Amino acid sequence: MNFHQEPNIFVTQVELNVHNLTHMKEFYIQVLGLRPLQETATSVSLSADGQHTLVTLVEHDDFLPKPRRSAGMYHFALLLPQRADLANFAAHLQKIGYPFGASDHGVSEAIYLSDLEGNEIEIYTDRSPQEWTWQSELVEMTIDPLDFNDLFEQQTKAGWKGMPSDTIMGHLHLYASELEQTKDFYTKGLGFNIVSRYANQALFLSTGNYHHHIAINTWMGVGAPKAQPNQLGMAFYTLQYPNTASLEQAKQQLEQIGAPLEEINGLTITTDPSGNQLYLTTL
Numbered sequence: 001m002n003f004h005q006e007p008n009i010f011v012t013q014v015e016l017n018v019h020n021l022t023h024m025k026e027f028y029i030q031v032l033g034l035r036p037l038q039e040t041a042t043s044v045s046l047s048a049d050g051q052h053t054l055v056t057l058v059e060h061d062d063f064l065p066k067p068r069r070s071a072g073m074y075h076f077a078l079l080l081p082q083r084a085d086l087a088n089f090a091a092h093l094q095k096i097g098y099p100f101g102a103s104d105h106g107v108s109e110a111i112y113l114s115d116l117e118g119n120e121i122e123i124y125t126d127r128s129p130q131e132w133t134w135q136s137e138l139v140e141m142t143i144d145p146l147d148f149n150d151l152f153e154q155q156t157k158a159g160w161k162g163m164p165s166d167t168i169m170g171h172l173h174l175y176a177s178e179l180e181q182t183k184d185f186y187t188k189g190l191g192f193n194i195v196s197r198y199a200n201q202a203l204f205l206s207t208g209n210y211h212h213h214i215a216i217n218t219w220m221g222v223g224a225p226k227a228q229p230n231q232l233g234m235a236f237y238t239l240q241y242p243n244t245a246s247l248e249q250a251k252q253q254l255e256q257i258g259a260p261l262e263e264i265n266g267l268t269i270t271t272d273p274s275g276n277q278l279y280l281t282t283l
Contacts, residue, residue: 001126003210004079004168006242006283009191009250010213011172013053014076015235019117021059027116028055031098032078032123033089033162048167054078064231066118069220071177071274072227073234075112077122078163079170084154086111086125091152092160102146107132107139107211109146119233124170132211139195139211141204172237173215174276177224179203181273182216189254189270190239191246216274226275236269236277247282 004010018024025044028034034046037053042060045053055076066072080086090111093100100113110124133140176182179200186192186205192214196204202217218224229235241247247268254261254270262269268280 001129003206003208003213004170007246008206008208008210008213009239009241009246010207010210011076011169012238012240012281013055013169014073014172014237015056015058016119017063017230017232017235018057018059019063019232021057023116024057028057031093031096031113032115032121033092033160035162048078048163049165054167054169058235062230064228066231066233067225070225070227070231071175071220071276072231073119073237073276074173074175074215074217074219075120075122076172076234076237077110077124077170079168080123080125081164081166083109083125083151084156085164085167086123087151087154088156088158088160089123090148091155102148104142104144104146105211106142106144109151111146117232122170122173126170126211129209134209137193137195138197139204139209141196141211171210171213171215173212173217174272174274175220175224175227176216176218176272176274176276177226178222178273179216179218184257185254185259185272186214186216189257189259190250191253224274227277228275229277234276236279238279238281241280241282244282247280250280 028046037045037047043058045056100111103110108124108126110122114120192205195206204212204215206213271277
């Protein structure tokens with residue numbers, strides 16, 4: 001599948017502000033199976049392949065507690081290369097007794113869990129796009145129980161050995177303060193298309209007819225406080241464009257809709273109307 005390569009636009013990594021770096025690092029290595037890539041006294045970047053960062057953890061004494069209800073990250077989602085990897089991961093969680101949930105979304109099968117500070121995580125595998133159902137340019141997604149009996153038939157003898165090296169950031173789901181302006185930011189500004197809707201509460205957006213690279217919802221309530229850069233939880237996420245021309249076009253579109261733009265050390269930084277900060281990069 002080529003949904004996370006050019007000419008598409010997709011999320012590559014997230015940075016999390018954390019309270020206890022030591023404990024969080026242990027979770028991401030021991031439970032999630034990521035590997036340290038770079039470390040300092042106050043941060044660690046984590047990878048599946050030893051080359052590309054997926055998640056960065058940063059500790060600072062000045063971080064503020066995240067409000068109980070606010071915009072920000074709902075979950076980040078790591079996409080496993082094979083269904084057998086999902087089976088091995090679910091068996092691993094059962095073995096160590098770590099709590100998790102699960103769902104069959106029709107387009108994908110997913111395991112859900114939270115890290116030690118409440119950041120929600122999805123680990124999933126996609127079904128073949130030939131199995132997805134599209135109606136009027138919208139893809140059908142379900143929230144059905146995951147068939148563990150069928151899934152566990154895919155376990156391998158080797159079992160879970162940590163995140164497979166081909167694991168990537170599959171998508172990011174965000175809490176929004178409201179949908180309309182946030183939708184315009186992602187569609188008219190960044191260049192995403194709406195590919196699914198959930199009532200008037202959530203939108204799923206992608207390029208290249210993926211089921212979603214980004215999702216936004218108002219499940220924290222319309223008018224929820226905006227995300228703040230100095231609070232615990234997601235600090236920012238990185239969005240990758242296929243080339244300089246496509247990035248420049250996005251920057252022009254963002255300027256046209258009045259979105260904030262800042263250039264720091266070659267990175268383009270912007271913030272959606274709900275306060276979620278993102279870095280725009282190219283290959």
